[in-house]
Amino acid sequence: MKAKRIRIAAMLAASALILHACGGGANEGASAGPPGAESQAPGAESQDESKPAGMITAADLSLGDIDPAMAEKGKTTYDVKCQACHSMGENRVVGPGWKGITTRREPAWIMNMILNIDMMLAEDEEAQKLLEQCLVRMPNQNLSKEEARDVLEFMRTL
Secondary structure (H helix, E strand, C coil): CHHHHHHHHHHHHHHHHHCCCCCCCHHHHCCCCCCCCCCCCCCCCCCCCCCCCCCCCHHHCCCCCCCHHHHHHHHHHHHHHHCCCECCCCCECCCCCCCCHHHHCCHHHHHHHHHCHHHHHHHCHHHHHHHHHHCCCCCCCCCCHHHHHHHHHHHHCC
C-alpha cells in the first residue's frame, strides 16, 4: 500500500512538472468569452469581431444535437491526452473536472483553451485566474480544430 502511494505521488509530481493544467477551483463557475470580450452568461455569443488570428468565436461553432461519432472520437482523445489531468467528474485532478463544464463555460472559450492556450493565458483574465489557482499551465496538445471540436462534443455528454 505504501509503495502504491509513493508511486502515485511520484506520478503526480512528474505530471505537475511536465504537464500544464488549465486551472480549477472557486472561480471555475464564472463564464468568460474569448480574449477581448466582456464576461458573458454561458452560451451567450460574442459580439467581438476583432478577434486575434486563430481564435475561435461563437460564430465559428455550430452546436446542434450531440453527435455520438464525434463524442466517441473526443473520448478517445481524452483517454490519450487529457485524462492524466482532467476527470470526467466534477473533481479537480490537476486541471478541472469536465462534468458540466459546458454549462459553466462557453463553447468558444473551451475551444480556445484547447487550441490557443498561450493566447488565452496572455489575454484572457479568467484563464489567468485559473492558472493562478492551479499554478501549473495546460500544455499545447497540438490538436487540430476537428479534434478539439470532438473533445468539446465529448464534454457535452458529461
